[in-house]
Amino acid sequence: MDWKVGYARWKEFQGLDREMRGLLKEMEMDENRLEEAFYKNLEFGTGGMRGVIGPGTNRMNIYTVRKASAGLAGYILEHGEKAQERGAVIAYDSRHKSYEFAMESAKTLATYGIRTYVFEGLRPTPELSFAVRYLKAFAGIVITASHNPPEYNGYKVYGPDGAQLGLEAADRVIEKVSALSDELLIQVKDEAELKKKGLIQMIGEEIDRSYIEHVASISEQPQLALETDVKIVFTPLHGTGNIPVRRGLETLGYMNVTVVAEQELPDPDFSTVQSPNPEEKAAFEWAIRYGKAADADILIATDPDADRLGLAIKDTAGEYVLLTGNQTGAILLNYLLSQKKEKGELPRNGRVFKTIVTSELGRQIAESYGVSCEDVLTGFKFIGEKMEAYHQSGEYTFLFGYEESYGYLIADFARDKDAIQAAILAVEACAYYQKSGRTLYETLLDIYDRYGYYREGLASMTFTGIEGEKAIQSILSSFREHPRTEIAGRKVAAIEDYLTGKRLDRQTGTETPLRLPASNVLKYIFEDQTWICIRPSGTEPKIKFYFGVVGSSLQNSRDKLEEVQSRFMEKMNQLV
Known part of the structure; x- marks a missing residue:
């Protein structure tokens, strides 16, 4: 795509939004910025789209949002009048332009005659997932860029099961979006007119109440709040988690909750943190200060759209340490299964789900309780897809799903990772173990x-x-064209290539199918159970490297991980 052609089209468009025109004028002397904004169309992938806010075909703006929504409208309409009547639910977070993009999405769908339900204020992503099923809608949209920097926003699409669109449905929407050549020419009707016709309806409190009731229902020991006094510090990191997390805790009787005042209110600039990401220790700086002052037992942080949860707890020296996603997942899973077993509520066909880059510790825990564990590709949508398939077939009963990147789901009334559910269960686990000393x-x-x-x-x-x-693809090509037999001083036992769908056993030379959807991911497994996984990020301009080890002690596993990771990354830096 010639970026100059796209730029000229926007510059010459008489109806261009005033704000977009002003920003475009600021860029006119900077060819690098213009090229970045116009060298391609913002990619609408299997998870929707995400990008920097601003003018251009490669940016998040009202025109690219309209294009995505028009493509989704085409997909809904081809499923007939019932799908059109069931319509779509739309939620949005606290980011710049989230409300505007939500309303542009609603107006676009409604212009095509599709009923839309829009939350009256910001809501967490898992509540959107819940609302799709609550309202029996055909689709859902959430405007969010999760924990990306403030200049980003995004657009995620959900199916009638409340999960992010599966690959087949997503491909069909992508086709519809790609068929629209000029995003500037997509027209939308007046918002007031569409509301008057009932094509745009605002929603809120009724769904909030039902969602919180469902969240409270995940409790395994509802009386624990009365028997303990767990001291909690919570930060929503300027996002959507503030009200639902507090309401969920209060519903179960956990009242000793201190909210980080500096991070309580929505702030699209996330001004108190460098990154609103609960995976990073820096995001906990304020919570740790509050924790020390209150002598808190547990510190909780949710990301801006409240689908990810981070925890910090006191170590044996009394210092707060941030748990990894794998560690939090292990604690939640162990607590959940132990309680269900104690009460005789573990189903014979129970199943736990994790991603291919999530710790094998989860499998060990699940199998010790007689529960099977299934791996899926990275991305919670694949867990949601499996949940729906097994719900329909009855083959397995969902018990827990998680991924290393701080996403957990306990009950299937939502079909995406849910930090509100996870926060409730984490506090209850804290209370349960506190009671036992x-x-x-x-x-x-x-x-x-x-x-x-x-x-x-x-x-x-x-x-x-x-x-x-190009650099990211070059790295992956290097590993495919020149398979390594040894990495970081360890012999490779097997290579799993999720693009070709094959697992190669290096010792026998035999290949076996992986039986997962094709994905541009490579995983190296070593003779000592160490593994390394390589995959490009689906939401950021990064290539990610995941590492897993098993040690003979806590210190040994730390040392082993540090050695493997440092030696591998040293080689990667040389390669680049």
């Missing part, structure tokens, strides 16, 4: 002692722009 940190050590000293790490390399995309 154990801290959450001691509980984690107990889990390691019983199942093995698993440790995981993540590293990434960022490559921006046109050349960046």
